[in-house]
Amino acid sequence: MSSDDVVVRMKGIVKVYPDGTVALRGVDFEARRGEIHGLLGENGAGKTTLMKILSGLLKPTKGEIYIRGKKVQFKSAAEALKHGIGMVHQHLALVPVFTVLENIILGLPSKSVDIERIKELMETTGLKAPLNAIVEDLPLGVRQRVEILKMLYRNVDILILDEPTTNLTPTETKELFRTLRILKEQGKTIIFITHKLKEALEITDRITVLRKGKVVGVVETKKATPELLARMMVGREVIFRIEKKPPRIGEPLLVVEDLWVRSDLGGWAVKGISFKVHAGEIFGIAGVEGNGQKELIEAITGLRKVERGKIKLMGIDITNKSPSELYKLGLAHIPEDRQRLGLILDMIVAENSILGIQRNRLFIGKLLSMKWKNIFSHATKVIRRFEIIAPGVKAPVRSLSGGNQQKLVVGREIMKEPKVIVAAQPTRGLDVAATEYIRKLLIKMRDEGKAILLVSADLDEILQLSDRMAVMYEGEFMGIAKPEELTEEEIGMMMGGYRLEQIRRR
Numbered sequence: 001m002s003s004d005d006v007v008v009r010m011k012g013i014v015k016v017y018p019d020g021t022v023a024l025r026g027v028d029f030e031a032r033r034g035e036i037h038g039l040l041g042e043n044g045a046g047k048t049t050l051m052k053i054l055s056g057l058l059k060p061t062k063g064e065i066y067i068r069g070k071k072v073q074f075k076s077a078a079e080a081l082k083h084g085i086g087m088v089h090q091h092l093a094l095v096p097v098f099t100v101l102e103n104i105i106l107g108l109p110s111k112s113v114d115i116e117r118i119k120e121l122m123e124t125t126g127l128k129a130p131l132n133a134i135v136e137d138l139p140l141g142v143r144q145r146v147e148i149l150k151m152l153y154r155n156v157d158i159l160i161l162d163e164p165t166t167n168l169t170p171t172e173t174k175e176l177f178r179t180l181r182i183l184k185e186q187g188k189t190i191i192f193i194t195h196k197l198k199e200a201l202e203i204t205d206r207i208t209v210l211r212k213g214k215v216v217g218v219v220e221t222k223k224a225t226p227e228l229l230a231r232m233m234v235g236r237e238v239i240f241r242i243e244k245k246p247p248r249i250g251e252p253l254l255v256v257e258d259l260w261v262r263s264d265l266g267g268w269a270v271k272g273i274s275f276k277v278h279a280g281e282i283f284g285i286a287g288v289e290g291n292g293q294k295e296l297i298e299a300i301t302g303l304r305k306v307e308r309g310k311i312k313l314m315g316i317d318i319t320n321k322s323p324s325e326l327y328k329l330g331l332a333h334i335p336e337d338r339q340r341l342g343l344i345l346d347m348i349v350a351e352n353s354i355l356g357i358q359r360n361r362l363f364i365g366k367l368l369s370m371k372w373k374n375i376f377s378h379a380t381k382v383i384r385r386f387e388i389i390a391p392g393v394k395a396p397v398r399s400l401s402g403g404n405q406q407k408l409v410v411g412r413e414i415m416k417e418p419k420v421i422v423a424a425q426p427t428r429g430l431d432v433a434a435t436e437y438i439r440k441l442l443i444k445m446r447d448e449g450k451a452i453l454l455v456s457a458d459l460d461e462i463l464q465l466s467d468r469m470a471v472m473y474e475g476e477f478m479g480i481a482k483p484e485e486l487t488e489e490e491i492g493m494m495m496g497g498y499r500l501e502q503i504r505r506r
Contacts, residue, residue: 056080141172250279284466386411403434
């Protein structure tokens with residue numbers, strides 16, 4: 001490798017935040033022209049912090065940055081952009097009510113607007129988006145294309161993508177990867193931040209692994225294995241296959257009969273679905289997101305109105321009952337969006353540990369005063385039992401890593417001693433260690449006789465954990481079977497809208 005190939009060189013990067021948190025501890029990082037470089041690590045390893053420094057959003061406490069051999073110091077993202085560096089964040093920064101075109105040209109002088117050049121960029125990169133469409137009306141995959149187009153239109157040739165597949169369907173992920181390969185062929189340098197081993201192995205040329213703010217190693221992707229990368233990320237062996245005992249199936253605890261539920265736009269999101277979840281089993285629901293899974297879960301957990309049909313919990317009709325009534329009857333809910341539905345980020349760990357049970361006499365006294373000693377004691381038990389890494393019970397919950405936030409949500413719900421657990425995307429956005437922990441915990445709950453309804457966009461998770469599974473498409477179940485009874489082709493066709501009986505008649 002000649003020195004001309006290295007377009008990014010970061011040396012001895014240290015970042016200490018004002019509160020004393022050390023995010024980076026002397027990191028060295030290099031990226032070459034025309035490569036897709038994976039930046040891999042657990043949540044909290046320092047990946048995003050390092051790239052925020054490279055893109056001018058943060059200043060390093062110590063260290064040097066060289067771009068194409070020239071030493072630079074960025075005071076802002078605008079300065080980094082002038083050097084051809086742009087970052088697309090996990091939470092997209094588009095203006096929802098603007099059109100695609102307005103978002104692409106936002107902040108640029110009118111004389112530099114060239115619609116023909118934008119169209120040409122779309123053609124040469126495959127990043128196609130309707131220029132006159134309002135951004136909030138577009139799927140997440142298309143919005144992400146707009147963000148990337150916005151960067152490329154500003155002549156970015158070092159493109160940083162932070163967890164770019166978090167909210168994408170499998171099809172959208174494939175389209176993104178196809179585009180990244182085109183950009184690589186055009187000589188762009190792409191830095192791909194992720195904690196997903198499978199994606200890192202599929203799309204990158206080299207991978208730098210961070211752990212606790214330090215570089216553990218740099219490997220060529222063709223020489224890497226999932227086991228090697230997981231060991232580097234976590235510092236120990238990670239078990240990818242979860243051992244499961246044969247299920248001891250009991251009586252049905254959750255029964256859904258001919259359920260009809262509307263979407264936010266008024267159309268039918270769930271169309272006549274029926275199924276049962278028994279004690280001692282995990283019933284998994286697979287499918288591309290946006291096919292009614294969210295509305296189904298919200299209806300079962302009391303967050304969305306049921307139009308027709310019934311939901312029964314241990315023989316009791318719970319249709320359209322409130323979440324607090326459902327909790328008292330033995331239903332726990334692990335929501336898919338922990339930061340919006342699972343936690344109150346401005347509250348401390350202790351306060352979040354009693355959400356849903358805060359009116360319990362153990363925690364509330366006369367004149368609605370809080371029994372803080374009991375609350376702190378309960379929070380300490382949750383932290384210890386579920387191995388949550390937190391500075392203490394009084395720490396703001398937003399200061400916890402994503403994995404530890406999710407452990408808090410799961411731990412809080414399980415501490416309520418439910419009979420039925422509804423788990424929606426329980427490992428989304430988590431690193432391999434936290435994912436392994438949550439999956440083992442769900443198996444443990446199943447072995448203890450709980451009925452678990454698992455909804456996940458991660459097909460591997462559904463196949464590993466479920467005793468029975470359904471595939472959902474446009475508000476209906478395309479089939480219900482044991483995972484081992486289905487082929488990969490059958491699952492793929494069901495996800496595309498074919499019923500299982502149709503497939504097997506072909």
